Amino acid sequence: MMFLSDFFQPLVSLLRGSCLILALPPEVLLELIFPRLSLRDLLALRSANKSFFYLTHDFMLWKRMLKKVHLPLPLSHPPFQHTPARDHHLERALIRASSLEKNWIVEPCIRFTYILETPGDKVLEVSLLPGGKYLVASMADVKDYRYYLAIFDVDETPAERNNLLAKIALPSRAYHLRAKFMHYQGEQRIMIFYVRRGYPTGTLYSLDPSTLSYDAADVEHPLSYDCVCTSVALGSLEYISDPEKDNTSSTFREYAKSLPSPFQWSSTVCFGDRRPERPSLCQYLGAPCAAVCHQNRVIIVNFDTQRTTHFICPDMGPNQDSCAQNSSCSGPCSPRAS
Known part of the structure; x- marks a missing residue:
């Protein structure tokens, strides 16, 4: 059956x-x-x-x-x-x-640590760009003799691959480092802003201002401040950081050497003895700009024209804290271009 x-x-x-x-x-x-x-x-x-x-x-x-x-x-x-x-x-x-x-x-929250390998150099400031791939760093050697701007790839870089993509020497230390993606002159680029300072006459004294914090100043000798904006092209960075390419091959190294330098354009605006504070990198009508504060002024810096626009905020008097909370008490700012 x-x-x-x-x-x-x-x-x-x-x-x-x-x-x-x-x-x-x-x-x-x-x-x-x-x-x-x-x-x-x-x-x-x-x-x-x-x-x-x-x-x-x-x-x-x-x-x-x-x-x-x-x-x-x-x-x-x-x-x-x-x-x-x-x-x-x-x-x-x-x-x-x-x-x-x-x-x-999930508890406890998982923490991640990423270590930048910079033998012989130390990292002073960093600015991480959106997306978590590129990190811009203000660096110096261990003896504070030389200063650099460097760009690292921190997006799942293999252990055998160097995460340093580009590096450029600076005349002095870069303070207040800021970085942002911008569409400039028909290309997508990284705009880097920083403040550098030194003695206005170029004379070297016993005290190097680059070894001090930004809040510290040389009382005997006044300092001069510059706002600098540097443009970085993404073409070379994308090729060098491509994980599908073998960076140990001779073909890769030869082609990487033939690529143009990522640091392509730079503009400097001198501020004299005015010390910029609280910078913010922005873009206006296609031009890279930065907004900084100095005492009672907000200064807009256009790095294309190298002109500045000043917004002078009036003194609110002894009750400025309470007036700042009331929008009806705040007086208008006076713009002035220079």
Whole structure:
């Protein structure tokens, strides 16, 4: 006597031994099945086999996941080239948003530490650009004889890869370091702002002002302050920091040497003995600008024209703290261009 289960048993064993989902067309997987998975399940499916590994890197899949995931996305740095190799930026943003949400919920919060390898130099100030890929640093050697601006790649740099991308020597220490992505002269660039100071006559005294903090000053000899804006092109940085390229090969090194210097343009505005405070890097009508404070003034610096606009704020008197809380008590600022 033969039962129905005996008839279907070989068929069930055959089905269990094969993966039917692999027989589906890639269009069905990408358009109907994968978008219904959670972000964590999609990443887990990637490690199943090579076919799923390549399918889960499809850019259109992550565009559909973007409509599904309701999480605040982290700021991303603008890619220099919009090619298929750069399509991973959206995927990385979604993964980072999911990791941030998980880290926010799970207790205790997981802390991450990143160490910059700067043998022979020390880091004085840093400014991290949106997206967490590029970090600009004001540096000096261990004896405070030489000063530099440096750009590091801190975005998952392998241990065997040097994260220092570019470096330029400065005449003195860079204070109040600021960095920002800007679209300038038809290109996406990094704009770096800093303040440097020295003796106005160029005379060297026994006290080097670059070795002091910004709040400290030489009482006997007045100092002169300059606001500097430097433009950094992204083309060379994107090529050097590309993780898919082998930086140990001779071809890579020869081509990297032929690339133009990332530091391409610089503009300096002299402030004399006025010490800039609380700088903020911005852009106005396509020109890189900076807003700084000096006593009762807000000074807007246009680095294209090298002109400054002064907003003089009136003295509020002895009750300025209480007046500042009341908007009706604040007097208008007087603009003055120079």
